Amino acid sequence: YLTMAKMTEMGFTANTLVNMTEEEIDDLMKTLVEIYRMDLLLGERYGIKSAVRAEKKRLQDSLEMQRLELLSEAERKRIQEDQTTFAAAMTSEGTSKELRTNDPLIFPESTSADHAPMNINTCKDGLIIQNHNHGNLCGSGLIGIPEHSSESDERKMDTNKQKRRRSKEAGEDGEDRPREHPFIVTEPGELARGKKNGLDYLFDLYEQCGKFLLEVQRIAKERGEKCPTKVTNQVFRHAKHTGAVYINKPKMRHYVHCYALHCLDSEQSNHLRRIYKERGENVGAWRQACYYPLVAIARENNWDIEGVFNRNDKLKIWYVPT
Structure with missing residues (x-):
């Protein structure tokens, strides 16, 4: 004193x-x-x-905890924004289709014999739209649309090409896009029903990536090239080349911390799966909940989460999530 x-x-x-x-x-x-x-x-x-x-x-631990909480909050906001963007896009697409269907210029409201829509194939110069007030044709009722295609068709084709291009680039470069979660929360050993797969299937994808990494390493040794020690773009390309198109970088990086919890503390991982299955939560909420046990594990190891990954045989081939 x-x-x-x-x-x-x-x-x-x-x-x-x-x-x-x-x-x-x-x-x-x-x-x-x-x-x-x-x-x-x-x-x-x-x-x-x-x-x-x-x-x-103590001060360093407090600062690190605040940093991880900020990262978790930012990730939560990003997921919400992605879901909002996806929902808005779907709503906008549905509205535009409805407007096109109800457009009086393309589909006249009158269905009488005098106002029946003409066959498009019999019109060479364009689509003839009849006036609601007069039985005869007038100049304002002519719309200059080509015989085989229209501007809307061309725009639709361009949009589809761009979507395919973005989809291809996203698969190779790892750019995540707003999309619906392809999995549902299932308990250990439970088979998923419907179109979506369960979490056992998700964790099995990581095991398959480990096998693909071994194949890439073997090929690299035979060619005298440098062998990758972690799952990189080269491994994802090899998986796609062998037919495993369901394995891609965005998906595997998106859930890698969930797989890490599954490997480090399977009891805690299974407990979370049961809880979120009982609540009827989607896989996004379960994915977010997997962060917090990992934060506790990192705290117990002086925040050396990379060392935790490297000491685990299944996790050492994966980059630490940020």
Whole structure:
């Protein structure tokens, strides 16, 4: 107590001590002994250093926890924005189709004999739309649409080409796109029903990637090339080349932390699966919940999550999620 009182009297605060180096703390204790004639026991000296180190670690852990919470919140917002964008796009597409269907210029409301729509194939110059008020044709009823195609058809073809191009690029370069989750939350050993697959199937995809990595390494050794040690774009291309088109980089990177929890703490992973299955939650909510046990595991290992991955035989081939 006297030592701390003297240090406070000298103007040293807890923040000052935390930001000091080991050499500076040694100089401080040397000053206390030589100038202020204080008898510092050996245990007291080590106690001061130990207390400073403990406070530094506590502050670092607190900052790291805040950083991980911010990352988790940002990821949650990104998922919500993706889902909102996807829903808005689907709604917009449905509305545009409805408008085209109800367009009076293309589909006249009148269905009488005088106003019956003409056969498009018999018209060479364009589509003839009859006026609602007159039985005869008028100039305003002519729309210059080509015989075989229209601007809307051309735009639709261009849009489809762009979608296919983006889909191909996304599969190779790893650009994630707003899409519906392809999985549903299932309990361990449960088979999924319907069009979507369960979580056992998802985890099996990671096992398959490990086998594809071994094949890529074998081929590289035969050719005298550098062997990859982790699942890279080269492995995903090899999987696609062998016919495993269901394996792609965006999907595997999106759920890698869920697979990590499955490998590191299968009991906790299975517990989360059962809880979210009972609640009827979608796989996005389950995926978000898998972050928090990993944060606890990282805290127990001095936030060395990369070291945790490298010490696990199944996880060391995967990059740590950010």
